[in-house]
Amino acid sequence: MLSLVTFKVRHDDWSQLTEIYQVKVTKRHTIIREGNIFDVVQLSGEELGGFLRNLRVHPRVREVRLLERSPTTAAVMLVAKLEGSITSVMVEQAYEFSESLKDGVEYWRAVLPRGRIGKLTETVSRMGLLSDLTIREFSYHRERNSLTEREREVLAVALSIGYFESPRQVTAFEVATSLGISKVSFTQHLRRIGKKLATKELGESAANLPGTT
Numbered sequence: 200m201l202s203l204v205t206f207k208v209r210h211d212d213w214s215q216l217t218e219i220y221q222v223k224v225t226k227r228h229t230i231i232r233e234g235n236i237f238d239v240v241q242l243s244g245e246e247l248g249g250f251l252r253n254l255r256v257h258p259r260v261r262e263v264r265l266l267e268r269s270p271t272t273a274a275v276m277l278v279a280k281l282e283g284s285i286t287s288v289m290v291e292q293a294y295e296f297s298e299s300l301k302d303g304v305e306y307w308r309a310v311l312p313r314g315r316i317g318k319l320t321e322t323v324s325r326m327g328l329l330s331d332l333t334i335r336e337f338s339y340h341r342e343r344n345s346l347t348e349r350e351r352e353v354l355a356v357a358l359s360i361g362y363f364e365s366p367r368q369v370t371a372f373e374v375a376t377s378l379g380i381s382k383v384s385f386t387q388h389l390r391r392i393g394k395k396l397a398t399k400e401l402g403e404s405a406a407n408l409p410g411t412t
Contacts, residue, residue, distance in 0.1 A: 201294070202313045203337040206320070208285065208305050210327020213257045213277075218303025220250035226352075227299070229286075235261065236279045236286055243272045251275070259284070285323055292319045297348060310337050346395060353378060353388045 209215070217224060222244035230237040244250065251273065255263045260279050267274040281287050285305065289296040293309040300306070311319065316334060323329050346354065356377055361368025375385035 200313050201310055201337040202316060203335050204307075204309045204311065204316055204319070204333070206307055206323070206329055206332040208307065208323055208327045208329045209303060210285070210305075211259075212284070212305070212327075213254055213260055213279065214300050214305050215303045216250050216253055216257070217300055220244060220246040220253075222247060222250045224300045229298075231281060231286065231290060234281050236281050236284065238277050238279065239266070239274070240277065241272070241274050245271060247271065247273050283326075285326060288319060288322050288326075292322075346392060350388060350392050350395075353385065354392055357385075357389075 216222070222242050224240055225243055226241040228239045242250070247268075247270075251263070251265070254260060254275075254277065260277055262276075262278040264276040265273065266276060281290075285307065286298070289307070289309055292315045293311040296307065296309040298305055298307050307323075309319070320329065320332065357363065357374050360374065360377060362371070362374050371385055372382045375382045378385065380388075
């Protein structure tokens with residue numbers, strides 16, 4: 200039986216620098232290869248200079264390349280050690296996993312066999328302060344209507360800047376601009392998101408609604 204496990208953790212990693220320097224990770228793409236974690240990260244904040252200086256000398260970080268920079272935003276590629284990281288635990292124990300960062304806290308999501316949960320949480324607890332642990336049954340068949348990471352991002356941005364308020368605080372074009380996509384792409388994302396959420400919420404009962412037969 201598979202389980203979906205989510206938790207938060209604080210530990211001695213470069214993620215703590217985001218809290219110290221009030222830097223937000225707005226986008227992140229990760230590849231694991233040859234014993235390293237390769238991250239392309241987009242950042243925003245007023246103290247990026249201090250953040251980047253300390254990122255370069257962090258003991259877990261092997262290399263930092265600055266890809267783009269403005270006074271309050273930056274894009275960097277960083278290479279960190281896989282060995283001894285929470286990512287290495289996930290690679291060993293989980294079928295799939297994802298991570299996001301906010302205010303020095305790592306938010307993890309993993310799909311793994313129920314029998315492995317104890318070892319995973321025990322190992323992570325030795326590495327840092329684990330909190331807000333949730334465990335639920337998981338089925339790939341049932342989760343086919345779950346949102347992708349990109350759809351979650353689109354929904355989160357639209358919600359945070361007032362697109363769903365009444366009256367709306369921003370237009371579809373403004374949300375699309377914030378996401379770096381066209382208005383057409385944004386509305387297509389919303390249609391897919393709406394269909395998935397409706398299907399997941401209504402399930403088989405949708406077939407009995409007026410106008411569906």
